[in-house]
Amino acid sequence: MNWNELLRLPTTLLAIAAAVVLLLALIQLVAARQHVRHRRHLAASGHALLLLVFMLLGLFLAGLAVSLRGYRFLSEEAPVVQVDSRILAPQRWALALTWPDGDTRIVMLAGDDFQIEAVVLKWKLPAILAGLPPLYRLDRIAGRYDDATQEMSAPRTVIDFSHAGRGDLLDLKKQYPRWLPGVDTLFGSGAYLPLVDGGHYSVDLMRTGALVARPDEATTQRIGQPLGG
Structure with a gap:
């Protein structure tokens, strides 16, 4: 880094x-x-x-x-992670995750889609007037099934990316809201996209706190095609 x-x-x-x-x-x-x-x-x-x-x-x-371990400053639009997918078996995937600092990790997911979530922190006055930007951290990535019935019964895979552990600001805000008067909101933001073999996705966080996942052009063409098509 x-x-x-x-x-x-x-x-x-x-x-x-x-x-x-x-x-x-x-x-x-x-x-x-x-x-x-x-x-x-x-x-x-x-x-x-x-x-x-x-x-x-x-x-x-x-x-x-x-x-604040694991949190980052949120600029106008912050790249969060790049995702490359490879199919192992029907509804079984290997995902290569690449962070902006070059760190990589391979995770295994079950499902038809990947769903990624982040935690976003915004401030109250006078921190806003002082120009203090919002903070965010990547929280987790999970597999998601298109069929809701299968979602309830099929194996679930969730990968936790929270490095904060005990004492995270999110937990402190929930347990002791009066201790953190300068924190305006702490909320989650998520996005999901269908997985395809050889897919490449960019996940970014907007200034508003919205998490956006975008497939590249080749991946967009593969989405909606029959598996192996």
Whole structure:
């Protein structure tokens, strides 16, 4: 992952800010100890107070970074993932997923379609006025059957892409809504498309938070043809 991709991760920026603040706390600790040695207790108290403030701020930023693991800043239109499909058997597929930073992963899905979902976070004022963009993270990809009856009884495959784990901002907003007054909305966005052998799909997230899946021209021609046609 290059620096351009890293800087699209709020976790990276918050971790850098936390490190800088904790470094300032360390400087205050050194200064306080020097003042204590020279019996300048009033000056030492001032630095001790700043030490406490910087420590609390650093811990807050670090905690916020942990809660935003897996999220990215949302630009005008953000590429989320590229999907390449290969059929293994009827309604059984191997999908090659390629992220914008070059990372890849192979997943196995059952069904006729792939369905992909993301989580989008939007802010309230004054964060909007400050230009803070929405955040998003890819949540999961699943197989989907065209027949609703088969959907209820056939094997289901769901691949979880959430790297946040416990303490994710989504969970915190649900459990402690009053703790996060600056968060306006947290909502899911999804899209699905039919799978074809040799298919190639681009999944993007619009500024509005809508997830859009698009097949390329060759894939569009294959969609709707009989399997193997």
